[in-house]
Amino acid sequence: xxxxxxxxxxxxxETQAALDRAVSSTHRxxxxxxxxxxxxxxxxxxxxxxxxxxxxxxxxxxxxxYLRSLPLAELGLSAQRIIAEHGLxxxxxxxxxxxxxxxxxxxxxxxxEGITDADPADIVITTGSQSAQDVAAKVFCNPGDVVLCxxxxxxxxxxxxxxxxxxMHALPVDSEGLVPEALExxxxxxxxxxxxIKMLYIIPSFNNPSGVTLAARRRPRIVExxxxxxxxxxxxxxxxxxxxxxNPLVPLRAGNPDDVLYLGSFSKIFAPGVRVGWxxxxxxxxxxxxxxxxxxxxxxxPLTQMLVSAYLRDYDWMQNIRDSRMLYASRCAAMLAAxxxxxxxxxxxxxxxxxxxxxxxLPEGVDTYPLLYEAIDAGVVFIxxxxxxxSDEPSNKLRLAFxxxxxxxxxxxxxxxxxxxxxxxxxxxx
Amino acid sequence: xxxxxxxxxxxxxETQAALDRAVSSTHRxxxxxxxxxxxxxxxxxxxxxxxxxxxxxxxxxxxxxYLRSLPLAELGLSAQRIIAEHGLxxxxxxxxxxxxxxxxxxxxxxxxEGITDADPADIVITTGSQSAQDVAAKVFCNPGDVVLCxxxxxxxxxxxxxxxxxxMHALPVDSEGLVPEALExxxxxxxxxxxxIKMLYIIPSFNNPSGVTLAARRRPRIVExxxxxxxxxxxxxxxxxxxxxxNPLVPLRAGNPDDVLYLGSFSKIFAPGVRVGWxxxxxxxxxxxxxxxxxxxxxxxPLTQMLVSAYLRDYDWMQNIRDSRMLYASRCAAMLAAxxxxxxxxxxxxxxxxxxxxxxxLPEGVDTYPLLYEAIDAGVVFIxxxxxxxSDEPSNKLRLAFxxxxxxxxxxxxxxxxxxxxxxxxxxxx
Numbered sequence: 001x002x003x004x005x006x007x008x009x010x011x012x013x014e015t016q017a018a019l020d021r022a023v024s025s026t027h028r029x030x031x032x033x034x035x036x037x038x039x040x041x042x043x044x045x046x047x048x049x050x051x052x053x054x055x056x057x058x059x060x061x062x063x064x065x066y067l068r069s070l071p072l073a074e075l076g077l078s079a080q081r082i083i084a085e086h087g088l089x090x091x092x093x094x095x096x097x098x099x100x101x102x103x104x105x106x107x108x109x110x111x112x113e114g115i116t117d118a119d120p121a122d123i124v125i126t127t128g129s130q131s132a133q134d135v136a137a138k139v140f141c142n143p144g145d146v147v148l149c150x151x152x153x154x155x156x157x158x159x160x161x162x163x164x165x166x167x168m169h170a171l172p173v174d175s176e177g178l179v180p181e182a183l184e185x186x187x188x189x190x191x192x193x194x195x196x197i198k199m200l201y202i203i204p205s206f207n208n209p210s211g212v213t214l215a216a217r218r219r220p221r222i223v224e225x226x227x228x229x230x231x232x233x234x235x236x237x238x239x240x241x242x243x244x245x246x247n248p249l250v251p252l253r254a255g256n257p258d259d260v261l262y263l264g265s266f267s268k269i270f271a272p273g274v275r276v277g278w279x280x281x282x283x284x285x286x287x288x289x290x291x292x293x294x295x296x297x298x299x300x301x302p303l304t305q306m307l308v309s310a311y312l313r314d315y316d317w318m319q320n321i322r323d324s325r326m327l328y329a330s331r332c333a334a335m336l337a338a339x340x341x342x343x344x345x346x347x348x349x350x351x352x353x354x355x356x357x358x359x360x361x362l363p364e365g366v367d368t369y370p371l372l373y374e375a376i377d378a379g380v381v382f383i384x385x386x387x388x389x390x391s392d393e394p395s396n397k398l399r400l401a402f403x404x405x406x407x408x409x410x411x412x413x414x415x416x417x418x419x420x421x422x423x424x425x426x427x428x429x430x
Numbered sequence: 431x432x433x434x435x436x437x438x439x440x441x442x443x444e445t446q447a448a449l450d451r452a453v454s455s456t457h458r459x460x461x462x463x464x465x466x467x468x469x470x471x472x473x474x475x476x477x478x479x480x481x482x483x484x485x486x487x488x489x490x491x492x493x494x495x496y497l498r499s500l501p502l503a504e505l506g507l508s509a510q511r512i513i514a515e516h517g518l519x520x521x522x523x524x525x526x527x528x529x530x531x532x533x534x535x536x537x538x539x540x541x542x543e544g545i546t547d548a549d550p551a552d553i554v555i556t557t558g559s560q561s562a563q564d565v566a567a568k569v570f571c572n573p574g575d576v577v578l579c580x581x582x583x584x585x586x587x588x589x590x591x592x593x594x595x596x597x598m599h600a601l602p603v604d605s606e607g608l609v610p611e612a613l614e615x616x617x618x619x620x621x622x623x624x625x626x627i628k629m630l631y632i633i634p635s636f637n638n639p640s641g642v643t644l645a646a647r648r649r650p651r652i653v654e655x656x657x658x659x660x661x662x663x664x665x666x667x668x669x670x671x672x673x674x675x676x677n678p679l680v681p682l683r684a685g686n687p688d689d690v691l692y693l694g695s696f697s698k699i700f701a702p703g704v705r706v707g708w709x710x711x712x713x714x715x716x717x718x719x720x721x722x723x724x725x726x727x728x729x730x731x732p733l734t735q736m737l738v739s740a741y742l743r744d745y746d747w748m749q750n751i752r753d754s755r756m757l758y759a760s761r762c763a764a765m766l767a768a769x770x771x772x773x774x775x776x777x778x779x780x781x782x783x784x785x786x787x788x789x790x791x792l793p794e795g796v797d798t799y800p801l802l803y804e805a806i807d808a809g810v811v812f813i814x815x816x817x818x819x820x821s822d823e824p825s826n827k828l829r830l831a832f833x834x835x836x837x838x839x840x841x842x843x844x845x846x847x848x849x850x851x852x853x854x855x856x857x858x859x860x
Contacts, residue, residue: 032629033569034594037569037570040718040722062523065522070517072521075513076509076514076515079506079509079510079513080509082506083502084506087502087505088502091505091703092495092497092701127705127727134725134727138464138467139463139464140464141464156725159725198462232459258459267523272523273521273522273731273733274733275557275727275730288463292593296564296593296726297557297558301731303737307733
């Protein structure tokens with residue numbers, strides 16, 4: 001069970017509210033909660049996952065990276081040296097902005113993706129990318145402000161923004177990613193309604209959960225639309241380096257230092273357990289962003305920053321990424337083959353060029369949430385689509401992750417899932 | 431330079447606002463900031479500290495713990511084993527609530543302080559205590575809500591709460607800590623003004639910055655007043671174990687599981703660089719608090735949690751605390767002796783029973799902020815008192831930290847400080 005999994009939200013707002021009232025309405029402290037507290041969603045899937053840890057279950061739910069290829073013995077020695085030789089720095093408070101060496105290395109990582117002009121001074125190291133999303137919501141969004149996002153989008157971002165009473169507005173996506181015309185129309189329509197739009201939150205490469213990538217030719221267009229409308233782009237790019245074939249697509253940030261706040265993460269190209277990410281912040285926004293980061297954690301952990309630094313300095317991290325890409329590509333292929341082999345007509349899915357996820361669409365009218373329990377009974381876990389949408393409508397989609405599961409288990413997991421979906425479709429059709 | 435230092439805030443609100451306008455008003459993105467962004471204070475002391483790193487300077491500013499007594503070589507080996515043998519867990523995503531082993535150990539730490547009924551299920555491991563303060567503000571406070579605190583209080587808490595547009599209301603403290611009658615009066619008066627009071631934020635043992643401790647006999651009274659007024663107590667107790675003599679004072683939380691949200695930290699009894707603290711949350715508030723924690727960081731770092739766990743499991747941490755207490759006691763004595771020896775009549779200071787800090791009061795009319803620059807010229811650094819107060823009034827107080835400086839340097843630092851204070855007092859008197 002990973003946190004990424006457990007933040008998935010599947011209860012409807014009504015059910016949540018009822019639960020909340022039942023739990024705490026008897027206590028006089030109920031009156032002490034902030035308004036925003038009621039917008040912080042219940043991670044209902046967590047309970048499911050407590051069940052789902054049982055032996056023999058195959059989890060296609062969690063977006064965990066594959067870590068077995070990391071040189072753990074050597075990394076252990078790196079950590080040992082960091083503490084034995086630099087313990088007074090590693091174990092002490094550090095700078096709020098993060099360590100300079102790591103900020104310089106983050107620039108090197110970004111350069112490998114096509115952002116060649118990043119200045120380490122414009123970077124803030126964050127406690128994972130999640131913390132950067134939380135801070136972005138905090139610094140930019142008043143209650144009721146609108147943040148545009150893709151439909152579907154990352155559940156952790158929904159949770160982070162909705163905790164600040166932000167209205168997440170999901171935009172249609174096709175096989176080439178966010179549709180520019182839909183973006184323009186939504187901006188015009190929301191403004192006509194008097195809404196204040198602050199940001200576009202976007203995962204342009206291998207979206208979580210959909211696996212869809214924003215086509216290269218659409219990228220400048222999206223940036224231009226947002227710049228013209230004075231909407232900041234929050235580009236979340238944890239998977240960008242994990243393109244199966246060819247070079248990474250150039251991020252939106254690349255030629256647009258003023259219009260894009262870029263979020264990077266070491267969770268998928270190194271290890272999530274260090275909780276280290278970074279934000280490359282437009283210079284005119286940097287100070288407030290940085291101060292807000294300091295107010296939430298004082299400083300990121302020097303110890304884990306130094307371990308990431310050592311990994312980037314002393315290991316062939318690019319080769320490890322190349323190996324990871326091949327591994328994930330094989331697993332993705334195994335999943336696509338199993339889906340083709342096993343799933344009934346009427347189910348469709350995305351074909352990702354990278355990342356961790358495939359997104360399934362069932363026929364209209366099938367709600368994937370109740371299927372989760374049936375799937376667990378059948379020995380497989382997925383994440384229902386409703387978790388990835390700001391609306392609390394039932395969803396006929398679901399997310400499968402291939403990142404952390406062997407090809408054999410992927411095939412077996414899909415084999416177990418197939419009859420569950422078939423029954424639900426038969427039932428809906430009947 | 432530590433983050434704890436750099437969050438100190440000394441610019442007045444007016445100066446900050448002017449600076450902010452100058453920096454960003456030329457950019458169209460200025461309109462994108464949230465209202466709360468303008469309440470996130472500039473860490474002006476940071477600039478001072480960039481100057482202050484110069485060799486030969488003695489810093490009595492930073493509240494850094496002394497780490498040289500930690501068994502760094504052995505801890506390095508512990509980290510090595512954690513990664514080599516349990517790397518797939520340590521480097522992966524973990525549970526949002528934190529690891530069970532560490533939550534159990536946190537209960538053992540609290541038991542040593544007098545909280546004997548804590549249940550690991552009621553704990554959330556946080557990314558340092560700062561993150562718990564941020565989450566508490568988020569979950570409980572609407573803009574304009576009042577949080578009561580001691581005068582003076584921890585600058586990081588002020589920053590965390592004010593970032594949510596909370597009105598921090600500082601209450602008078604005498605040599606026995608927060609004055610119960612003043613608390614009652616403030617509650618009545620603020621309510622008469624129509625204010626909503628949500629919490630009392632309090633550091634009852636060895637307050638940062640004042641070093642003052644809330645007397646044992648006042649503790650039940652404070653809890654009772656708050657309970658009757660339906661005000662939650664947020665008890666911040668990072669220094670509780672670091673009482674120079676005798677047993678730790680029993681925390682407010684001890685007999686009051688429903689009325690106190692207790693914050694613990696491994697920063698002062700182990701190491702701040704791991705960024706691991708914990709919140710013991712009243713059961714009826716736990717779920718919302720925990721969900722908010724997940725929304726800000728997904729999960730605390732399993733790697734650093736496991737290192738803290740190993741430290742508590744495999745080392746004689748209680749002996750290390752006993753050693754630390756003796757060390758801090760000696761340093762505190764050295765500072766008090768130097769103050770007595772060097773400082774002019776008219777300066778008074780607190781005499782702490784534990785913790786890291788001594789709080790100096792200069793005569794009325796002396797503003798300690800401009801003295802900081804003179805002190806740096808004289809080769810010593812302190813934190814001006816204004817940083818520790820929600821008001822932006824000039825302050826005649828200042829904080830000296832003895833925790834991370836040798837007795838020799840403490841004496842020399844005070845020697846350098848004395849003429850700066852004397853000149854300022856002469857000037858004010860003349």
